[in-house]
Amino acid sequence: MQKRYLLAPGPTQIPPEVLLKMAEPILHHRNPMFEEIVAEVREDLKWLFGTKNEVLFFASSGTGAMEGAVTNMLSPNDKAIVVRSGKFGDRWANICKAYGIQTVEINVPWGDEIDPALVEKALKENPDTKAVYTHATETSTGVRYPVREIATIVKNYPNTICVIDGITGVGVFELPMDEWGIDILVAGSQKAFMLPPGLAFAGVSDKAWAMNKTSKMPRFYFNWTKELTNLQKNQTNFTPAISLIVGLRESLRMMKEEGLEKIYKRAEILARATREGAIALGLKPFAKNPSPAVTAIYAPEGIDGQAIYKSLWKKYGVTGAGGQDHLKGKIFRIATLGYADKYDVVTAMAALEFTLKDLGHKFKMGSGVGRALEVLQEL
Amino acid sequence: MQKRYLLAPGPTQIPPEVLLKMAEPILHHRNPMFEEIVAEVREDLKWLFGTKNEVLFFASSGTGAMEGAVTNMLSPNDKAIVVRSGKFGDRWANICKAYGIQTVEINVPWGDEIDPALVEKALKENPDTKAVYTHATETSTGVRYPVREIATIVKNYPNTICVIDGITGVGVFELPMDEWGIDILVAGSQKAFMLPPGLAFAGVSDKAWAMNKTSKMPRFYFNWTKELTNLQKNQTNFTPAISLIVGLRESLRMMKEEGLEKIYKRAEILARATREGAIALGLKPFAKNPSPAVTAIYAPEGIDGQAIYKSLWKKYGVTGAGGQDHLKGKIFRIATLGYADKYDVVTAMAALEFTLKDLGHKFKMGSGVGRALEVLQEL
Numbered sequence: 001m002q003k004r005y006l007l008a009p010g011p012t013q014i015p016p017e018v019l020l021k022m023a024e025p026i027l028h029h030r031n032p033m034f035e036e037i038v039a040e041v042r043e044d045l046k047w048l049f050g051t052k053n054e055v056l057f058f059a060s061s062g063t064g065a066m067e068g069a070v071t072n073m074l075s076p077n078d079k080a081i082v083v084r085s086g087k088f089g090d091r092w093a094n095i096c097k098a099y100g101i102q103t104v105e106i107n108v109p110w111g112d113e114i115d116p117a118l119v120e121k122a123l124k125e126n127p128d129t130k131a132v133y134t135h136a137t138e139t140s141t142g143v144r145y146p147v148r149e150i151a152t153i154v155k156n157y158p159n160t161i162c163v164i165d166g167i168t169g170v171g172v173f174e175l176p177m178d179e180w181g182i183d184i185l186v187a188g189s190q191k192a193f194m195l196p197p198g199l200a201f202a203g204v205s206d207k208a209w210a211m212n213k214t215s216k217m218p219r220f221y222f223n224w225t226k227e228l229t230n231l232q233k234n235q236t237n238f239t240p241a242i243s244l245i246v247g248l249r250e251s252l253r254m255m256k257e258e259g260l261e262k263i264y265k266r267a268e269i270l271a272r273a274t275r276e277g278a279i280a281l282g283l284k285p286f287a288k289n290p291s292p293a294v295t296a297i298y299a300p301e302g303i304d305g306q307a308i309y310k311s312l313w314k315k316y317g318v319t320g321a322g323g324q325d326h327l328k329g330k331i332f333r334i335a336t337l338g339y340a341d342k343y344d345v346v347t348a349m350a351a352l353e354f355t356l357k358d359l360g361h362k363f364k365m366g367s368g369v370g371r372a373l374e375v376l377q378e379l
Numbered sequence: 380m381q382k383r384y385l386l387a388p389g390p391t392q393i394p395p396e397v398l399l400k401m402a403e404p405i406l407h408h409r410n411p412m413f414e415e416i417v418a419e420v421r422e423d424l425k426w427l428f429g430t431k432n433e434v435l436f437f438a439s440s441g442t443g444a445m446e447g448a449v450t451n452m453l454s455p456n457d458k459a460i461v462v463r464s465g466k467f468g469d470r471w472a473n474i475c476k477a478y479g480i481q482t483v484e485i486n487v488p489w490g491d492e493i494d495p496a497l498v499e500k501a502l503k504e505n506p507d508t509k510a511v512y513t514h515a516t517e518t519s520t521g522v523r524y525p526v527r528e529i530a531t532i533v534k535n536y537p538n539t540i541c542v543i544d545g546i547t548g549v550g551v552f553e554l555p556m557d558e559w560g561i562d563i564l565v566a567g568s569q570k571a572f573m574l575p576p577g578l579a580f581a582g583v584s585d586k587a588w589a590m591n592k593t594s595k596m597p598r599f600y601f602n603w604t605k606e607l608t609n610l611q612k613n614q615t616n617f618t619p620a621i622s623l624i625v626g627l628r629e630s631l632r633m634m635k636e637e638g639l640e641k642i643y644k645r646a647e648i649l650a651r652a653t654r655e656g657a658i659a660l661g662l663k664p665f666a667k668n669p670s671p672a673v674t675a676i677y678a679p680e681g682i683d684g685q686a687i688y689k690s691l692w693k694k695y696g697v698t699g700a701g702g703q704d705h706l707k708g709k710i711f712r713i714a715t716l717g718y719a720d721k722y723d724v725v726t727a728m729a730a731l732e733f734t735l736k737d738l739g740h741k742f743k744m745g746s747g748v749g750r751a752l753e754v755l756q757e758l
Contacts, residue, residue: 004404011405011621022622023402025383026390026575028698059440059577060600061617067600098599190618196405198438198577198620218597220477221439221446238440239569241577241620242390243401319407 005318007348009139009168009294011190011197012338014247015254018194022247029242035234037249042231044252048260049185049203050176056227057248058200059241062167062188065200067095068222069163069184073131073208075216076100080131081122083145086110086138087324088165096133099217104129110327111141111296113288116149123157130211131161136169140324142287142296142333144173148180155181161208167191170201171255172267172293172337183208189244191293192263194251194339199244204228266379267292270336270345273375277349280371281356281363286331294335296323303359308332311358316351342376384697386727388518388547388673390569390576391717393626394633397573401626408621414613416628421610423631427639428564428582429555435606436627437579438620441546441567444579446474447601448542448563452510452587454595455479459510460501462524465489465517466703467544475512478596483508489706490520490675492667495528502536509590510540515548519703521666521675521712523552527559534560540587546570549580550634551646551672551716562587568623570672571642573630573718578623583607645758646671649715649724652754656728659750660735660742665710673714675702682738687711690737695730721755 006013027034045055058064074080080101082092085108096103104126106118114134123129132154135145147164154162161183166175170185171192177185183205190197204212204224212224226237255263271292275285278297286296299305309322309332323331334348349369356363385392406413424434437443453459459480461471464487475482483505485497493513502508511533514524526543533541540562545554549564550571556564562584569576583591583603591603605616634642650671654664657676665675678684688701688711702710713727728748735742 006405006407008407010618011407014405019402019404023398025398026385026393028385028387028390029576030700031692031698059438060443061438061619063617064439064600095599098602099597188618190621196620196622197408197618198623218478220474221443222600223477238442239389239567239576240440241575242569243575244577313410319410321409 002317005344005347007334007336007340007344008319008321009333009335009337010188012192012194012335013340014194014196015251015339018247018250021250022243024246026242027246029236029240034242037245038231038234041245041249041252042234044256045201048171048252048255051178051203051205053204053206054228054231055201055203056224056231058222058227059198059238060200061197062186062200063091064222065186065202066091066165068202068219068224069133069186070095070099070101071217071219071222072224073161073211073215074099074101075214077102078130079104079126079128080133081106081119081126081129083108083114083119083134085112085114085141085143087140088135088138092133092165111143111286111288113143114145116146116153119150120153123153123160129157129160131163133163134165136164136166136175137172137291137293139168139294140327142291142294144289144291147175147182151181161211168291168293168337171263172291173264174260177203177205189248192338193248194254195244195247198241199248266341267337269375269379270340270342271295273342273345273372274334274336274348276375277345277368277372278352281353281368282361293337294333296331296333298331299329300361303361305329305332307359308355311355312351315358316354318348318351320348342379345372345376381696384723384726386713386715386719386723387698387700388712388714388716389567391571391573391714392719393573393575394630394718397626397629400629401622403625405621406625408615408619413621416624417610417613420624420628420631421613423635424580427550427631427634430557430582430584432583432585433607433610434580434582435603435610437601437606438577438617439579440576441565441579442470443601444565444581445470445544447581447598447603448512448565449474449478449480450596450598450601451603452540452590452594453478453480454593456481457509458483458505458507459512460485460498460505460508462487462493462498462513464491464493464520464522466519467514467517471512471544490522490665490667492522493524495525495532498529499532502532502539508536508539510542512542513544515543515545515554516551516670516672518547518673519706521670521673523666523668523670526554526561530560540590547670547672547716550642551670552643553639556582556584568627571717572627573633574623574626577620578627643671645720646716648754648758649719649721650674652721652724652751653713653715653727655754656724656747656751657731660732660747661740672716673712675710675712677710678708679740682740684708684711686738687734690734691730694737695733697727697730699727721758724751724755
């Protein structure tokens, strides 16, 4: 018998009531029963994204909405600024490259804080920039980006939009689109939405819709104007991921019942408890400005990060994540976004202590869990 | 109390055992437990598609794989032949248009048989054609296309690929890729796969992979070469629709247990029983060469097809489909693909009789069901 605990940065745990709702007989999408669900979801998504505009959704991974944020806005040879400080910064750059966009890259060492002044400088040097592509959390490093500051800078450039990959951010900490001036906010179902993967989201500002009018990039499946027209009739352009949308109504209802303030506070405390527990075990957090979504931790001297991740998963039933690309073996990650509570952190910390003892790391048993409990008391 | 019966041409009914499997706690996709599932699914998809090559899958609607069959094969200004005889023929044409492909259109009145000689003629007149895009079933009209004959013709053109939208076809009737020379066979999860929508498939021949090498179309989310490389490691390029893939393993196991011959025979008899029952009620089938997947039926003189579809759905609990575009009001459709058995046809026919009586059509009660039963006895 081995119970399994999922604390990866996506997919995340799904509440049983959402799983069971999705297991009901499927609805047909071209009828009023489904349209009622879409109508409710539209309103709740506006609430979650902090926008008066529609939030589009697509049957795809989050990357599909990232691609759409390039192909629905820019034209070939347009210029864009991309902040690269991890695997998903690379993704923005790669999407731009695939579609013939000239990119100005702001390269920051993985794990370091992002200085908004670098964006300001890049914009001054490249006043013809059409879009700034960056993140809420860089999932591969656990760094939280200064979204508000970046959005405030971009706001001053009337012909530039601020595009945030909020896949590991929306529903974890505040990212109010309209208030902060975020022009496109992308999200994915398998994170704080507490759903399986397969549904991507994009909130779109008036400034972005205006830019869309001049965009000359080929597109079909991710055609945002067609999606908007359909959404306004509580429909989708193509067959939607029906069961995920049915689940989405449930999970958004749960989020509304808890309230954004409590959700954000919970995520913040869970992540802090994870970091503090790790520090009490003699480990060092990796990210300079850590995100409440996912905590990246250095493997201690002489111990392989992949061995920690694998032992957590295989021997102790806790699925976290390892390091990606050049961080493989150097860090491991534990995520606390979405349907996670204080006991998930206690479990993860206990599994980490078992694992570190096995691997020969020296510390007093219970000191990680103990420190975590102190922080978790705030919840 | 109103029980609901789903007999639409997608989404289709989902077996309870598949729904419950998908309702289990979600797995993480970057680990051996998930990779084992992908390994099994890869083999079963090859069996279902009748190919030695890999069948790619994507987190998207079927249209995503249709788009990929253009963007991964052609280059801007390439020439393609498109058979247009319904809403989904329009879709191939619209995708080609969106990506700057010159299309040679074979326009056939909706509902008519497709003459393969028209494809032969178009190819002779346009020897520089890179691809022929057509369908297994045109879902909007219920017409079955002569796939084998078309594929045999295209086979003689070494620089032209034969691309079949098999969304309403794979798992309903035989479409053996390698034997018939189909170069790309597209499918979608919400049809004969007995799953929710959100997963698209594409089987790809060696001839198509060779053409892919010369394709110069921008693409990122639907990048087939990257997807292939990942699939060979039992992985996906981006976060996959995990729960659908878990469900897919179950539904493919069910299909293998029944066997393709029995599945195809069942679909053929269910559709025939639907047609014959409708004829016994004095109605006329719409499609000249009817598909076993979906049966389109003319509304009788003086009765609105939408009224039939709506009454079936609203008053009698049977979800079929209406007519699309200019066929709206003229026809209605009942689908019998996937998880449908003889009692589904009996139910649909009974609901149709109730509905037609309400709407004032003259016939002897029970004559439709009676005729259907005679046909269903063959099962």
